[in-house]
Amino acid sequence: MGLLGDALEAIYESRWSFQSLVGAGVANGGRRLRLWVVRPDRLRSEDETDDGALIIVHAGTGWWMSHPKHGSHAGNDDEATLGNRGALVDLLDPTPLLGLARLEVIGEEEVAGRAVIRMRATPRSGEEIHAPGWSIGPDGIEVAIDRDRGIALRAGSIRYTHMVFDADIPAETFSMEFPGGEIPKEARVLPPRPVSLEQAKDLVGFPILVPSALPEGSRLVRCVLPAEDPADGVHLSYVVDPGARSFVEVSVGPRVLAEEPSAWPDWRVVREGGVDLRVREDRGESWYRATALVERDRIGMVVSSALSLDAVVAMALSLEPLP
Amino acid sequence: MSELADLLELLHTSDSRWRTLRASGRHWWHAPRTLQAFERGIRSRRGGRTVLFGREAETEEYAEREEPWRLWLAPPDRVRAEFLAGDETVTAVIDGDTWWSSSPSYGARTNQGDPRHSHGTGPGEPLVHTAGILPAVRLAIEGTVRVLGRPALGVRATPLPEDPEGHWHGSLHGLGSGADAYDLIVDAEVGVLLRSEAFLDGEPFKVLEMHEVVFDAELPPETFVLEAPGGEPFERVVEDRLVPLQELQDQLPFTVLVPAHPPMPGPEDRFELGERASIMPANPRHEMPTLVQIPYFAGAGRVLTLRESAEPLPVRRHQELRPQGDLMVGEDRTVHPARPNVRLVQNGTHVELEGVGMTLDELVSIARSLVALPSGPPFLAHPAGD
Numbered sequence: 001m002g003l004l005g006d007a008l009e010a011i012y013e014s015r016w017s018f019q020s021l022v023g024a025g026v027a028n029g030g031r032r033l034r035l036w037v038v039r040p041d042r043l044r045s046e047d048e049t050d051d052g053a054l055i056i057v058h059a060g061t062g063w064w065m066s067h068p069k070h071g072s073h074a075g076n077d078d079e080a081t082l083g084n085r086g087a088l089v090d091l092l093d094p095t096p097l098l099g100l101a102r103l104e105v106i107g108e109e110e111v112a113g114r115a116v117i118r119m120r121a122t123p124r125s126g127e128e129i130h131a132p133g134w135s136i137g138p139d140g141i142e143v144a145i146d147r148d149r150g151i152a153l154r155a156g157s158i159r160y161t162h163m164v165f166d167a168d169i170p171a172e173t174f175s176m177e178f179p180g181g182e183i184p185k186e187a188r189v190l191p192p193r194p195v196s197l198e199q200a201k202d203l204v205g206f207p208i209l210v211p212s213a214l215p216e217g218s219r220l221v222r223c224v225l226p227a228e229d230p231a232d233g234v235h236l237s238y239v240v241d242p243g244a245r246s247f248v249e250v251s252v253g254p255r256v257l258a259e260e261p262s263a264w265p266d267w268r269v270v271r272e273g274g275v276d277l278r279v280r281e282d283r284g285e286s287w288y289r290a291t292a293l294v295e296r297d298r299i300g301m302v303v304s305s306a307l308s309l310d311a312v313v314a315m316a317l318s319l320e321p322l323p
Numbered sequence: 324m325s326e327l328a329d330l331l332e333l334l335h336t337s338d339s340r341w342r343t344l345r346a347s348g349r350h351w352w353h354a355p356r357t358l359q360a361f362e363r364g365i366r367s368r369r370g371g372r373t374v375l376f377g378r379e380a381e382t383e384e385y386a387e388r389e390e391p392w393r394l395w396l397a398p399p400d401r402v403r404a405e406f407l408a409g410d411e412t413v414t415a416v417i418d419g420d421t422w423w424s425s426s427p428s429y430g431a432r433t434n435q436g437d438p439r440h441s442h443g444t445g446p447g448e449p450l451v452h453t454a455g456i457l458p459a460v461r462l463a464i465e466g467t468v469r470v471l472g473r474p475a476l477g478v479r480a481t482p483l484p485e486d487p488e489g490h491w492h493g494s495l496h497g498l499g500s501g502a503d504a505y506d507l508i509v510d511a512e513v514g515v516l517l518r519s520e521a522f523l524d525g526e527p528f529k530v531l532e533m534h535e536v537v538f539d540a541e542l543p544p545e546t547f548v549l550e551a552p553g554g555e556p557f558e559r560v561v562e563d564r565l566v567p568l569q570e571l572q573d574q575l576p577f578t579v580l581v582p583a584h585p586p587m588p589g590p591e592d593r594f595e596l597g598e599r600a601s602i603m604p605a606n607p608r609h610e611m612p613t614l615v616q617i618p619y620f621a622g623a624g625r626v627l628t629l630r631e632s633a634e635p636l637p638v639r640r641h642q643e644l645r646p647q648g649d650l651m652v653g654e655d656r657t658v659h660p661a662r663p664n665v666r667l668v669q670n671g672t673h674v675e676l677e678g679v680g681m682t683l684d685e686l687v688s689i690a691r692s693l694v695a696l697p698s699g700p701p702f703l704a705h706p707a708g709d
Contacts, residue, residue, distance in 0.1 A: 005328030008335055012327070012457070015483075098335060098457035099494060124454065194590030215701035221587045239598075240701050242694045243581025244619065245568040246598055286565035286599060306567055306598060307700055314703055 003105045007117040007145050011094050011103075014150030023163035025112075027087045033158075035088040042174040045086025056086050057176045064176035072178045088160065090133030091152040094143065097121050100129045101136065109144070111153040112160045116144040192224040192235070201322055204231050206299055209252050213318035215307060217241040218248060226255065248305045248315065256300030260293055267293065272313055281309055292316035326464050330476060330509065334453040337514030338398065341538040344515070347393040348533040350406075350446035354386055356528035357499065360521070364501025394447040401547045406445025415442050416549040423549040423557055430608055431551030435559050449497025450516040450531055453509070459483060459494045460505070467511070470518065471536060474511040479504055499529035513538055563601040568617070571600050572698040575615060577633035578670040580693040585619045585627065586685075592622025610637045625680035627689065632673050636666070650690060652683055665690045 010017075020038045027033055027047075034046040041061075047054040052068030061077040065084070075082060097103060101121035108117055122140035123129045129136040134155075144154040153160045200223050201208055218238045225231035233253030240246040251260075261267065267278040278293040290312040291304040296319070303316040395403040402417040408426065415424040422442040423433045434440035460480040468475050481504050482495060498505055499521030508518040518532040551557060572579050579600075600617040612634035619627040630636060638644065644653035644666060651666040655677065663683040665676040667690055674693065676686045 004336070005325075005332035008331040009325060009328035012331055012462075095458045098331070099455045099459070103335065213703045213705055216704045217701055218704075219584070222590070239585075239587065241585075242583045243568060243617075243696050244585045244587070244598060245581065245696060246701065287567065306569065311700070311703060318705075 003108070003117055004103070006147065007103065007105060007119055008098065010117075010145055010147055010150035011098055012150070014093065015095060017149040017151070018165040020166050020169055021092070021163055022167050022169060023088055023160050025088045025158060025160040025162075027158045029157065033086065033088050035086055036169050036173050037089065037092065038169055038174070043085060043089055044173050045089060047086060055176065056082065056084060057174055058082070058085060059174040064178075066176065066178060072182050074176075087158050091155055091158060091160065093133060094145065094150070094152045094155075096129075096131035096134050097143070100124055100131055100134075101140070106142070111144045111146075112162055114153060114163075115147045116153050117147055119143050119145055192226055193231075194222060194224050197223050197236075197322065200225060200231075200234050204234060204253065206232075206253055207297075208234050208322045209296070209299070209301055209319040210236065210322050211248070211250060211303065211315040211318045212320045213315055214238060214248060215240045215246060215311070217245075232258075246306050248303065248307070250315075250319075251302045252299065252319075254299060256293070256302050257295060257298070258300075260300060260302055270313070273317055275317060277313060277316055279309060279313065294319065327462065330462060330464060330478065331457065333509065333511070333514035334457060335514075337453045338451075340513040341515075342398075343539055343542050344394070344396040344451065344536065345540055345542065346395075346447060346450075346533045346536040347391065348447055348450075348531065348535070349389055349391055351387065351389045351530040352499075353526075353528045354388065356523050356526060360499060360501035360523040360528055362501070363523070390446070392445045392447045394445065394451075395542055395546050396451065397542055397547070402444050402448075403546050403549075404444040404447070406443075406447070413445075414549060415444065416547050417442060417444070418547050423551075425549060425551050428608065431549075431555050431557045432560050433557040437560075440560050440562065446497070446531055447533075450519060450533060453514055453516055455494040456480065456498070468508065470508050470510075471533060473517070473536075475517055476509045476511055478507040478509050480507055481505075498531065502528070508532075510536075561604040563603045563616075565599050565601055568598045568600055568696065569700050571602075571615065571617075572696050574602065577631070578672050579615060579617075579631060579696040580669055580672055580674055581617065581629070581696045582619070582627075582689045583692040583694050586621035586625065586681075586689070588620065588622025612636070621681075623680065626678070627681060627686075628677045628679075630675040630677070633671070635673050636675055647687070650687065652687065654683075667693075669693055670695060 018039070021035070023035045025033045025035070032048045036044040041058065043058045045056045049068060053066070054068060055066040057064045063075055063077065063082045065073045065082060067073070100123065102124050104120045106118045106120050108115065110116065119142070120140050121136060121143050123136055123138060126138065128138060141156050143152045146153050149165065195203065197208070197220065203225060217240050219241060220236060221239050222237040224235045226233055231253070233251055233255035236250040238248040240248070261278065264280055266280050268280065270277055270279055275294060280291050282289045288306055289304055290307065290309040291302060292312045293300060293302045294316045301316065301319050303312050305312050305315070390407040393405040400417070400419045402415070404415045406413055411427050413424060413426040415422060420438045421434060421436040423431070424442055425431045434442070460482055463479045465477040465479055468477050482502065495502070498519045502521035502523060504522050506520045506522070507516050510517050515536070517536065519530070520527050521529040566574055568581070600615050603614050603616060605611060605613040612632045614630050614632040614636065617629040617631070621627060639655060639657065641656040642653065642664060643656070644651040644664065649667065652664070654661040654663050663678045663681065663686050665683070665686045667674050674690070676690055678686050
């Protein structure tokens with residue numbers, strides 16, 4: 001026994017091998033990354049993406065994110081988990097590889113001025129690894145394990161260029177102030193509000209459209225508004241009796257246009273009755289869903305159902321203002 | 324090089340240290356503590372929540388149980404396993420994607436190479452795949468021992484508390500989910516576990532151990548051939564088929580009945596649109612005819628299930644039914660709390676309604692509302708009358 005055992009022990013101990021870390025690194029050939037970590041639950045990650053700086057801060061269960069394209073967000077892991085913790089942070093915990101991968105030593109070298117053991121990590125199952133922080137294809141990847149601290153200093157296209165262990169990191173590193181006093185969008189998953197259709201009419205600032213053509217036997221079983229006030233959408237669920245043998249779901253409101261067109265890459269545009277609609281179909285072994293998206297007076301409407309695409313298009317074209 | 328490094332290397336590389344394995348042993352567990360440990364394991368995870376079926380059932384209970392097992396492995400993909408399922412011995416042979424198995428209740432079955440159907444290998448296999456536990460535990464070597472005439476290490480494995488998401492929960496399942504600690508005997512040459520004892524609050528609740536193990540023996544080819552008792556042919560396992568309700572009637576030779584207006588979740592309940600049924604193939608061995616099962620999720624844990632067949636459905640072991648007019652009503656006490664049941668025959672179809680979280684009166688009312696499921700998709704209509 002020798003290097004392999006040393007590397008495995010270093011990886012195994014990596015969870016306890018430091019209390020804090022300040023690091024810098026690169027990803028994908030040149031993207032610069034910075035990371036501050038105080039275990040167990042504080043981190044700050046700065047990532048210079050092509051679109052600008054992506055900053056992520058976690059402190060306990062709270063988190064903040066300043067995204068160059070999606071703006072400022074704040075949340076709490078108990079209500080809405082932010083999966084993205086920055087590219088460098090995953091390298092700090094290679095312990096999943098102890099169980100899921102077959103690790104072989106392929107050499108020794110220095111990375112970021114530190115002695116590392118180069119290893120090949122190949123999925124033990126012969127398929128792929130999708131573990132927290134690690135996605136490895138069947139051919140495996142090379143990882144460079146810090147001999148002393150057991151963390152990965154390089155894995156795939158990400159590597160550390162510099163790091164300091166157990167430095168004092170100012171507390172304010174783990175709070176986020178947004179430029180110009182910007183208030184971040186709160187990423188809270190609040191429960192939607194079930195209401196009657198009549199109540200919905202009074203609570204939204206846009207005309208509610210409902211299909212005037214519905215499958216025989218349809219009944220409205222649910223009308224919900226999103227948690228935010230004022231509500232920017234209404235969601236209606238119909239079942240088709242007897243036996244609730246099918247369903248129709250309708251979403252109406254400005255929110256639909258804000259979310260749906262970019263939510264799916266496979267919309268097709270069709271023209272029916274002089275109206276342009278976007279349509280898409282999903283199918284599995286024992287299920288099918290057709291969806292049609294129409295826009296009227298800058299309000300989006302989406303109809304989806306397990307019924308045929310023709311039926312869904314007909315329902316979408318039949319939308320009329322609620323009397 | 325530390326003792327710990329040696330141990331980690333031994334466990335990590337165990338499966339490359341032997342070519343074949345033949346082992347037999349026993350599996351002991353304490354049922355109430357096993358359940359308690361499992362529940363604790365689930366609760367310790369973020370958002371952990373589970374629904375347990377079968378607890379406090381009015382079936383024969385046992386506090387402790389001991390079962391023998393036997394295992395033959397010839398990696399990468401040949402396995403023979405003999406183990407108990409309930410009170411019956413199951414023998415299974417796996418060769419690549421194909422498995423064959425035999426047991427008194429299920430007879431001789433095979434998946435004919437269909438990788439969608441896998442087969443269990445009994446309780447012995449977790450002793451052999453030792454690398455999987457490494458991300459999940461902290462290890463402490465407690466000494467050296469000789470077990471089964473082999474040099475071995477006594478190791479205490481303590482599950483890491485830093486797993487709120489439960490990522491590694493599954494890797495310890497075979498050794499006993501939710502344990503506070505495991506006492507392991509690790510073979511010092513090949514790294515398999517010769518014994519594992521799982522503890523909850525200092526009391527053992529699950530023991531897996533080998534009574535015999537032989538490495539690298541030539542396993543005769545017939546080890547991985549299964550002969551069905553009496554030479555009966557192997558029956559291909561047929562899976563239940565999920566069918567959208569709007570296509571269901573066209574696929575069955577009997578009238579499918581559905582509630583005119585099935586119960587739906589309340590406004591505060593999570594809303595799941597089901598609209599699919601399972602067609603379950605006949606199982607002559609259990610006198611079960613082809614049947615269709617239609618579930619309706621009514622929120623707050625309430626579930627209505629319809630089972631329908633062209634032939635009478637057998638009465639289950641813990642099911643008690645009594646006549647009430649043209650219906651048979653009663654309950655199934657296989658689980659606690661007992662589930663109300665209603666049976667009827669309508670349009671030549673034998674129907675059973677079962678409720679979870681529902682009263683017998685509700686079921687009777689729904690049974691009275693059954694109508695034939697229309698064939699094909701519904702027509703579009705204009706409810707407003709235009």
